[in-house]
Amino acid sequence: MALFILLCVIGTALFFDFTNGFHDTGNAVASSIATGALKPKTAVTLAAAMNLVGAFLSVAVALTVTNSVVKIQGDDGAPIPELMADHGHELLVIVLAGLAGAILWNMFTWLLGLPSSSSYALLGGIIGATMAGLGVNGVKWLGDGTKIDGVVGKILIPAVLSPLIAGLIAAIGTWVVIKLGQGRDEARSARGYRWGQISAASLVSLAHGTNDAQKTMGVITLGLIAYGAQTATDSIPFWVKLVCALAIAGGTYLGGWRIIRTLSKGLVEISAPQGMAADGASSAVILAASHLGVPLSTTQVASGSIMGSGVGRPGAHVRWSVAGRMVIAWATTLPAAALLGAILWAIGHGLGPVFGPIVVMGLLIAGALTMFIRSREHVVDHHNVGEIWEGAPSVRKVK
Amino acid sequence: MDTVWLSLEGAWDLLRYGLVVGAGLPILFALGVRFMAGPAVEEGAVAAGPSAGGRALSLIFFALCLLGVIVGIEIIVGAGMGKVVDFFPFPHLVPKP
Numbered sequence: 001m002a003l004f005i006l007l008c009v010i011g012t013a014l015f016f017d018f019t020n021g022f023h024d025t026g027n028a029v030a031s032s033i034a035t036g037a038l039k040p041k042t043a044v045t046l047a048a049a050m051n052l053v054g055a056f057l058s059v060a061v062a063l064t065v066t067n068s069v070v071k072i073q074g075d076d077g078a079p080i081p082e083l084m085a086d087h088g089h090e091l092l093v094i095v096l097a098g099l100a101g102a103i104l105w106n107m108f109t110w111l112l113g114l115p116s117s118s119s120y121a122l123l124g125g126i127i128g129a130t131m132a133g134l135g136v137n138g139v140k141w142l143g144d145g146t147k148i149d150g151v152v153g154k155i156l157i158p159a160v161l162s163p164l165i166a167g168l169i170a171a172i173g174t175w176v177v178i179k180l181g182q183g184r185d186e187a188r189s190a191r192g193y194r195w196g197q198i199s200a201a202s203l204v205s206l207a208h209g210t211n212d213a214q215k216t217m218g219v220i221t222l223g224l225i226a227y228g229a230q231t232a233t234d235s236i237p238f239w240v241k242l243v244c245a246l247a248i249a250g251g252t253y254l255g256g257w258r259i260i261r262t263l264s265k266g267l268v269e270i271s272a273p274q275g276m277a278a279d280g281a282s283s284a285v286i287l288a289a290s291h292l293g294v295p296l297s298t299t300q301v302a303s304g305s306i307m308g309s310g311v312g313r314p315g316a317h318v319r320w321s322v323a324g325r326m327v328i329a330w331a332t333t334l335p336a337a338a339l340l341g342a343i344l345w346a347i348g349h350g351l352g353p354v355f356g357p358i359v360v361m362g363l364l365i366a367g368a369l370t371m372f373i374r375s376r377e378h379v380v381d382h383h384n385v386g387e388i389w390e391g392a393p394s395v396r397k398v399k
Numbered sequence: 400m401d402t403v404w405l406s407l408e409g410a411w412d413l414l415r416y417g418l419v420v421g422a423g424l425p426i427l428f429a430l431g432v433r434f435m436a437g438p439a440v441e442e443g444a445v446a447a448g449p450s451a452g453g454r455a456l457s458l459i460f461f462a463l464c465l466l467g468v469i470v471g472i473e474i475i476v477g478a479g480m481g482k483v484v485d486f487f488p489f490p491h492l493v494p495k496p
Contacts, residue, residue, distance in 0.1 A: 060481030145401040148409055153402040161410040165417055173422035177429040184436040185446045192432035196425070196464070203471045210479045277425045284421030284467075285413065287474045291484060292416065294409035 002087030002227060005357045009092050009223040012099040012364065014247045017216040019106040020118040021051065021251020023259060024212070027115070027282070027302035028204040030263035031275035031309075033385065037194040038201075040255070040382035046198075047205040048253035054209020055245030061236055062218040063225075068154045068295075069123050070130040071138050077218075077233045079226045086353075088226025093348045094129045095223060096357060100364040101125035101340030105333060107371045113258035113266070113380070114329040117297035120155055121337040122215065127151065128338030129345040154295045155334060162285070162296035163304030163330075170281035170305035174312030177277045193276040200279035205252070207286055208298055213248045217241055257380040263303060265389045266322045268310030278309035300330060319389070424467045431460030 028050075029043035038046065063077030072091055073079055083091035102118075102125035109116040130138040143149025181189050220240050224230040230237065264270065270278065282298075282305040289296045303326060310318040344363065348356040434457035437448045449457065470490045477483055482492040 054475065054479070057476055057479035059479055143402045145405070148402060148405045150402055153406045157403065157406040157410065161407075162413070165410065165414045166421070168414070169417050169421040172418070173425045176422070176426050180426070180429040180433050181436075183439055184433050185439050185448075186436075188436035188446060188448070189432050192428075192435055196428045196432075199464075199468055203468065203475070206472070207475045207478070210475050214479070273429065276428065277422075280425035280428065281417075281421040283471060284424060285417045287471045288416045288420060289413055290478050291474050292409065292412050294413050296413075 001353050002089055005089065005092045005096060006223055006227040008357050008361055009096050010220055012096060012103065013216050013220045014243055016099050016103050016122065017213065017244055017247035018251035019103055020212050021248040022254045022256035023106050023110055023118050024208055024299055025252050025255050026260040026263040027298050028201045028208065030260050031270050031278050031306060032197050032201050033260060034264035034270040035197065035272045035275040037197045037275065040385050044253055044255040046202065048249045050202050050205030051209035051252045052245050052249035054206040055213035055248055056241065057210050058214040058217060061234055062214040063221055063233055065215050065218040066126050068149055069127055069140055069151050071140055072130060073222065079222065084226065087228055089353060090133065091226040092223060093356065094133050094345060095219060096360060097129035097345035097348050098126035098341045100344050100360055101128060101337050103364060104340050104367045105337040107368050109329050110256055110258055111371045111375050113262040114326055115259050115263055115299050115303050116329040116333045117299045119215065119297055120159065120333045123155060124334040124337030125341035128341030132342035132345040133349065148295060158296045159300060159330060163300040166281055166285045166301040166304035167308030169285060170278050170308035171312030173277035173281050174274050174309040177273045178313055181273050190272045193272040196276040197279050200283040203283040204286060207290065209248060213244045216244045255382065257382060257385050261380050261385050262322065263306055265386065266319060267306050268316055268318045270309065271313065274309045274313045278305045281305040420467060424464055427460045428464045431457040431464065
């Protein structure tokens with residue numbers, strides 16, 4: 001039965017990777033779509049290609065994905081011995097429940113068209129499942145203080161500060177860029193901004209493929225090691241790399257149109273110079289953070305930049321009610337995914353080694369299907385993504 | 400030094416460097432666009448386009464932005480390989496310290 005649960009973990013990890021793709025498409029392409037720099041389909045195709053390339057750029061092993069927030073792996077990334085009994089069953093149940101919780105939360109926020117962080121959903125799910133499985137002490141809240149670590153350092157503080165930082169930078173950039181464009185030929189200027197936007201969006205997508213696909217690769221490899229199918233902690237099998245790259249690129253290509261719509265039309269109407277400044281700010285903040293080793297959420301940075309660009313453009317009207325809904329989604333992502341992870345762990349653990357994982361998978365599939373069916377009642381796709389904003393893409397029934 | 404302090408320090412660095420490149424590069428790019436676009440004309444009139452000097456200036460600004468993109472790609476490739484960019488004497492990849 002351990003093989004069955006390993007297969008469940010691999011399947012859910014790839015499913016998560018796929019949701020990660022479509023949930024985050026908007027980060028890179030929303031403003032390019034809004035300004036018309038790229039046609040919607042062209043934008044998601046470009047983003048998907050960049051994610052695919054980015055995923056294959058992941059040469060290093062990101063096996064210690066969970067180490068910053070929970071204590072289920074040792075320093076080298078191998079699972080702790082206490083969880084290794086019976087082909088790593090305990091560890092696999094924690095990871096399975098965490099992934100399933102993260103997927104359900106990602107699907108729910110996608111249904112509501114809210115750009116919440118996929119990475120925080122993943123970590124939240126794992127934190128919840130670990131707390132349920134190992135107790136509060138299984139979670140690393142603060143770290144030992146020698147580096148930025150723990151739930152507080154890796155999630156809570158960046159979640160509050162990074163969108164504000166990105167927003168401030170984008171606001172200043174937008175204000176100056178618009179001043180510089182005044183009195184110049186508009187058509188020619190727009191063509192120029194277009195290339196700036198496309199370059200910045202491509203960088204965001206490439207970085208996304210490298211960072212986010214790497215996390216799923218790490219989770220699957222962790223499962224393989226726990227099960228005993230692999231012993232090396234310094235390499236990722238090629239097939240893992242391939243399927244993860246395809247899953248995230250496939251998700252990106254599908255396009256999370258509900259979220260793209262919120263980011264491109266819902267928060268603020270985006271003009272060409274403003275879109276260029278917003279994308280420039282997003283890409284620079286994301287890459288500067290990567291260089292400095294400061295953790296952040298790509299989604300929150302991209303959303304913060306777009307909002308900031310609205311604040312920086314004189315006369316722009318930021319829809320604060322939409323922004324408010326988004327901030328609520330940010331604040332609830334970690335606890336909600338954790339709660340889901342904990343409940344699913346209790347089910348997966350409580351119903352025994354055979355039925356537990358089966359029921360968890362059943363609940364995951366049922367939940368995901370339900371939300372998918374609800375989404376069909378009010379379809380948002382590349383045809384209507386740019387329509388005039390008349391309220392959030394809710395799940396209200398179409399009259 | 401504890402985690403909270405380190406995180407705030409990280410955020411402060413992000414704000415400083417982020418401002419320089421995150422607002423700076425779009426502003427340089429906008430300068431390039433400004434000189435390339437030429438002055439606005441009355442509706443219906445043919446756009447004058449950039450002067451030779453304007454074109455040259457704009458190419459300089461675009462080249463600076465291109466350098467920014469190249470360093471950005473280096474950071475991404477580095478992240479994939481577990482390396483970091485060392486800026487001196489020129490941006491190149493070195494193993495993570």
